[in-house]
Amino acid sequence: MRNLPAQIMKFGVVGVIAFGIDYAILVFLTEVYGIPPVLSATISFTVSVIFNYLASMRYVFRHRPGMSRRREFVIFVVLSALGLGINDAMMWAGTALALIDYRIVKIAATAVVMVWNFATRKILLEGDEPSGPDARARG
Numbered sequence: 001m002r003n004l005p006a007q008i009m010k011f012g013v014v015g016v017i018a019f020g021i022d023y024a025i026l027v028f029l030t031e032v033y034g035i036p037p038v039l040s041a042t043i044s045f046t047v048s049v050i051f052n053y054l055a056s057m058r059y060v061f062r063h064r065p066g067m068s069r070r071r072e073f074v075i076f077v078v079l080s081a082l083g084l085g086i087n088d089a090m091m092w093a094g095t096a097l098a099l100i101d102y103r104i105v106k107i108a109a110t111a112v113v114m115v116w117n118f119a120t121r122k123i124l125l126e127g128d129e130p131s132g133p134d135a136r137a138r139g
Contacts (some may be wrong), residue, residue, distance in 0.1 A: 007060060011118055022043040022048035027107055037102035041091045041109075042084065049080045052117075061063045061126045072125060079120045111127055 025044035029035045035043075053076050056062070063072065094105030096120045 007122075008043065010060045013058070014052060014065060015062055015114055015117075017055070018048045021051055022110070023103075023106060030102065030120070031117055035137075037105075038088055038091045038094050041102070045084050045087050049077075049084075052080070053077075056121065056124075061121055064126060075124050076121070079117065079124065082120075083116050086116060087113050098126040 022044045025047055026037070026040045029043060030037050030111045040051035053073070057072070057076070063069075090109035090112060091102065091105055094108065095102050098105075
């Protein structure tokens with residue numbers, strides 16, 4: 001727990017980059033190809049999850065001792081799929097029901113999903129051992 005602020009900062013950096021990927025693809029697909037915002041958001045979110053997995057498991061979260069990388073990846077994907085559900089529900093409600101510009105809705109959806117991602121990944125993917133370079137080398 002003592003390294004939680006540093007971990008949150010790393011999560012934030014990874015998240016900002018993932019958001020940039022997600023947002024750029026969303027706007028590109030919607031504006032250039034005319035793809036509806038919810039479908040564009042689904043595609044862009046999925047692409048950003050790949051980056052997010054690689055960066056998060058390398059720089060933010062420790063590998064849980066005794067958990068296979070395959071299981072870790074499956075849990076990450078399931079949590080991300082649930083995050084995608086939250087994202088898409090918010091995108092649909094914001095754009096179809098509230099008639100808010102999709103770019104604004106995406107920012108709000110990202111904030112909600114970010115909290116979901118950090119909390120669930122911290123609980124389900126990270127072990128209880130001390131953090132630091134030695135702990136990372138064991139993973």
